[in-house]
Amino acid sequence: MPAPATWKTDAQLIEVFSSIQGEGLLVGCRQVFVRMAGCNLACKFCDTAFAPTDSCRIEDAPGSGNFCGIPNPVPLDLLHDTLFRWLQAVPGAHHSISLTGGEPLLQAETLREWLPSLSKLLPIYLETNGTLAGSLEPLLPFLDFISMDIKLRSMTGTTTPWAAHRRFLDLARNKGCQVKAVVGEETPFEEIEQAARLVHETAPAVPLVLQAVTRAGGMAVSGRMLLDFQTRAARIHPLVRVIPQTHRFMGVL
Numbered sequence: 001m002p003a004p005a006t007w008k009t010d011a012q013l014i015e016v017f018s019s020i021q022g023e024g025l026l027v028g029c030r031q032v033f034v035r036m037a038g039c040n041l042a043c044k045f046c047d048t049a050f051a052p053t054d055s056c057r058i059e060d061a062p063g064s065g066n067f068c069g070i071p072n073p074v075p076l077d078l079l080h081d082t083l084f085r086w087l088q089a090v091p092g093a094h095h096s097i098s099l100t101g102g103e104p105l106l107q108a109e110t111l112r113e114w115l116p117s118l119s120k121l122l123p124i125y126l127e128t129n130g131t132l133a134g135s136l137e138p139l140l141p142f143l144d145f146i147s148m149d150i151k152l153r154s155m156t157g158t159t160t161p162w163a164a165h166r167r168f169l170d171l172a173r174n175k176g177c178q179v180k181a182v183v184g185e186e187t188p189f190e191e192i193e194q195a196a197r198l199v200h201e202t203a204p205a206v207p208l209v210l211q212a213v214t215r216a217g218g219m220a221v222s223g224r225m226l227l228d229f230q231t232r233a234a235r236i237h238p239l240v241r242v243i244p245q246t247h248r249f250m251g252v253l
Contacts, residue, residue: 010073012037018062022247029095043156050102100127108135115142145176173203200237
């Protein structure tokens with residue numbers, strides 16, 4: 001008889017902090033952000049350090065902006081106890097736990113161990129590049145929200161994994177899902193239309209969020225072009241929103 005599966009209980013984390021969600025449909029909601037190390041893509045617009053490090057930085061109190069370091073990998077009991085204390089310190093403030101990265105699903109085995117416990121503290125919000133459908137499926141019972149990116153070639157510098165995105169969205173569509181695409185002045189209308197078509201054909205009830213790329217602290221796309229992008233997308237998929245990275249304007253993490 002084969003040995004039963006055993007899952008990793010420690011995770012490589014970059015940082016843990018409390019802040020305001022600045023992207024997508026949950027803009028303005030307070031979340032606990034658990035940034036996980038590692039990514040399977042290399043997008044040229046990425047503004048996040050995700051390489052594994054010897055230590056994870058964690059706020060000494062929720063929203064304080066003061067960080068201390070704890071050794072990596074981080075055990076579940078330490079994270080759980082920390083978040084439990086935070087929720088007691090600021091009751092009712094947090095909407096959910098955001099698992100972000102990097103790409104959290106690279107540590108799916110650990111998440112299979114963590115999510116039954118963490119999901120009892122707060123709803124779970126997964127931020128993902130939408131390419132690892134096989135890693136997503138076992139976690140679906142513990143996820144409440146999924147924010148899935150479409151990685152457009154004009155912004156990443158690499159070929160858009162359309163087929164992988166379609167498989168992923170087919171699984172994610174019933175989990176409070178939104179699809180987000182970062183766009184820039186260099187994004188052709190054809191990419192916008194293909195993204196809208198993928199969402200409409202695979203998950204017609206899921207909103208598509210067009211997010212202007214941020215450069216030098218501001219939006220690097222004109223309002224006129226964003227209106228044109230939305231016009232093109234809405235002809236195919238009416239559930240389209242234009243939402244910038246608002247946390248950059250608020251000056252929060």
